[in-house]
Amino acid sequence: MADNLVSTVDLDQKLSAQTPQEILAYALNEFDNIAISFSGAEDVVLVDMAYKIAPEKVQVFSLDTGRLHAETYRYLEKVRNHYNIDIDLVYPESDAVNKLVREKGLFSFYQDDHKECCSIRKIGPLRRKLLTVDAWITGQRRDQSPGTRAAIPVIQDDKAFARPGDSLTKFNPLANLSSQEVWDYIRSNDVPYNELHDQGFISIGCEPCTRPTGPGQHEREGRWWWEEATLKECGLHDVNIKK
């Protein structure tokens, strides 16, 4: 495993200098059982790029939390038809949702925080899906939330979701792209986008937890705005890890 990890680090350095398309091409070439996580927002560029690289290998899934905007459901359908691909909608366990709603109501995240709800509606289904693949691709970018995403690598060994005794590789081909560059790609390639973006939404998630943002606001301010940002302290500061 150490050898694999070392090679992942080396690969990250090499791939970081490449374009998102080159990173995607590498990922799709290296793994047969690989899936793109599509949130129903601007990460559609991943679908578009992958479709142009290897249409026969495009496997896409979305987390349907049951609380998405109607616009997002329409958009998922639009993407499905535009590229003529299947989008695997992954749902939360009904028993877990039932228990949460019965005990805490439909909007508990406004009183507690969003993590319990997200755990049930997103992380559980995500884990279930990732147990079925060898690698996955996300649209995570470093500029989305400087506090937590500043160190997002292009390729990583995903220890949290790996099958027991197995490994899972995660690719973040858009890590080095800015929001502006993503939108330049969408416009110059006529990529279909979620109509919520025209209503001032930058980051799009569940309907109760997403709001439009104004000029100059960071996209993170459009999500869970009632919560105070907290410092993450479990990371081992890179500056102190000898390479």
Next chain:
Amino acid sequence: MRITFVKKIKLDGSFCKKCNEVQQKMDDAGQMEMIDEVLIADERDPSSPGMELASLYNVAQAPFFLVEKEGEAPVIYTVYFKFVKEVLNQKTQEADELKEILNDNPDLDFL
């Protein structure tokens, strides 16, 4: 099987919050008996044993567990409840494990 538990000391000299919480859970459950060695990853000292191990295995989170079995590749666990379930073969609540994953990976709620 040999298990190494790595805890982090932050730049201000205190243990990280999760390290303390995990240590407490392990003490309460009697799981420390299963740990062969505890190493400290001291952020003030890149050459501390825990930081060396984190560097060797490219681990960016603490606490973490290194599980070594003869004839097999070593495995790193950064999710405590996953470690408890898969290595110690003890029952865990899925809700606890999912919450831990999200706490450690706050970016995931953007998906």
